Amino acid sequence: MFRAIAEGNWRKPLDLTIPSTWEGELKVPFPTFVRNKDWTVSETVFPQYTRLPAELQLRILQLCDQPSLFELMHTSRHIRAEAQKLFFSEPNTWYRVEADWLLAGGHAGETIHDMSFLACAKQVYVEFDWMTERTWMDEESLEHWVGTEEEALATGYGGTDERMQNFWRTVQRCLPQVNHIVVGDDHDRSDYHDGQLPTGLYRKVGEMCPREIRVSVDLLRGDGSTNNRLKRAMWQLAIAQGAVSTKASQAWKSCQRLTQPNVVPPKKPFHGPVGRFLEYDTLSKDIQEQKRAIRVHRIIAVERLHFNWTHKSFTCASSGCHLQFQQPEEYTTHVIPTKHDKRLNEKQELPEYLERLFTRNDERLDELARLRVEKERSLIAWWGQKGSAQRYDAVKESLHQLEYDPLYAQDKPVSEHKVIQQMSYLDKIICKIMEDEAWSEPVRCFGWHRWPV
Secondary structure: OOOOOOOOOHHHHOOOOOEEEEOOEEEEEEHHHHOOOOOOOOOOOOOOHOOOOHHHHHHHHHOOHHHHHHHHHHOOOHHHHHHHHHHHHOOOOOEEEEEEEEOOOOOOOOOOOHHHOOOOOOOEEEEEEOHHHHHHHHOHHHHOOOOHHHHHHHHHHHHHHHHHHHHHHHHHHHHOOEEEEEEEEEEHHHHHHHHHOOHHHHHHHHHHHOOOOEEEEEEEEOOOOOOOOOOOEEEEEEOOOOOOOHHHHHEEEEEEOOOEEEEEEOOOOOOOOOOOHHHHHHHHHHHHHHHHHHHHHHHHHHHHHOOOOOOEEEEEEOOOOOOOEEOOOOHHHHHEEEEEEOOOOOOOOOHHHHHHHHHHHHHHHHHHHHHHHHHHHHHHHHHHOOOEEEEEEHHHHHHHHHHOOHHHHOOOOHHHHHHHHOOOOHHHHHHHHHOOOOOOOOOOOHHHHHHOO
C-alpha cells in the first residue's frame, strides 16, 4: 500500500478532501475539480460582452479556467455551448472510469456516474482492477483455465478476442466523443518479462482500439522490491501515417506520463428508495477513501513545508533515524518502505498551523460519519424486519424503481440487478445490531436471492 505516491504533489495546493487509491495515488472528485477557491464575489456586470465581436467573445472564454467554464455552462445558450466545448477540450484533464462498468456492458444501472456527462468526455482513463488474461474470459472458461497469458492470447481462449472487441464497442457507445483513451491498473509490473512493457495483454487490447481513438497504456513499475516506490510509465500506440492498421504499421512508443490526478466524474442524480441507498453507500466509500488519503496528505505536507517556496533540508523525525533529506521526493521515497512517517519521536514534524488543518479535517470526517449513521438508521427503519409487510413493501418499491427508472437500466432481470445485491448489506447491518443487543433468538440474514418479486 501507498507505494505509488506521485512525484510533484508538493508543488500543488494541499486539499485534504481529495481521496486516494490503495497505492496512494490521488483522484480528484468532480465537485472539488470545479470548485474555485480563489473566487471573489462581485456584483459588477459586463453588458458590453454581448456586443463584442464573436472572436473577442470566444477569446475571453478561452482565458477562463475549468471552474469558470463549468459555471458558464449554466448561463445563456450561446455561452453555454462554447463553454462546454472548451471545458471538455482541456488537454490535461482525464476522467476516470472503472473498467468493470464497461466490461459489464456500460449500462446506466451499473454505474453511479452521470452518463450524459460521460457522453461529452474526450479524454478518459479506464481503470482496471488488475488486468490479466482472466479479465477477458467468459465465466464458463474461467473455471477450467490453467494456462499462461501468452497461451490465452495466442489461442483466444474463452472468447478473449470477442470480449475485447465488445469492450471497444461499449466504449464507443458510452463515450461517443472520446478521442483518447488511457488504459491501466495499479499492479506492480516491475518483474514482467524483465521489464519489457507494456505487457502483451495490454498491447493486444490497445491494438484492437478503433482507429479514430488514440490509445495509451499506463502502468506502475519500480525496481522489483515489494516495498520501494512505484512510478507510472506510459506508452502510446503509434500507427504509421497513411498506413493500414496492421501489426507491421503499429508500434508502442514511450510517452510523457499524465501530470495531473484523474478526475472522478460527477454522480448521477439520486432519488427514490434506490437513490437513498446509493447516496448512503457512496458516502460510506467517500469517507473511507478520504481517511485512507490522510497519510498521503501528511507526507505531501512535510515535502511542501520544506521545499515549496523555500529549500530547507531536514532530518527524519523517526526515533533512531538520522537520515537527511536534501531534495524534494527524498522524504517520500524514504517513508514508503520504512513507514517512518508513522513512527515519530518527540520532534514536531508539522508546525501547529498545519496540525490544526489536519485536526479540522478529522472533525469534518467525523461529521460525515455521523451523517452516514443517520442515513443508515433511516434506511434500516424503512427496510423493516424480515418477513414483515414493511419489508415486502420496501423490496417491491425498490424493484419497481430498478425496473422502470432509466437511471438504473441494465440487461438482466431486475431480480439480478447489481443494486439488489448491494442492498442485501442492510440485512447484515440489522443482524449486527441484533447481535449487539443480545437478542435471544438466533438471527438469520435474509439473502437478496430470496426477495419477493
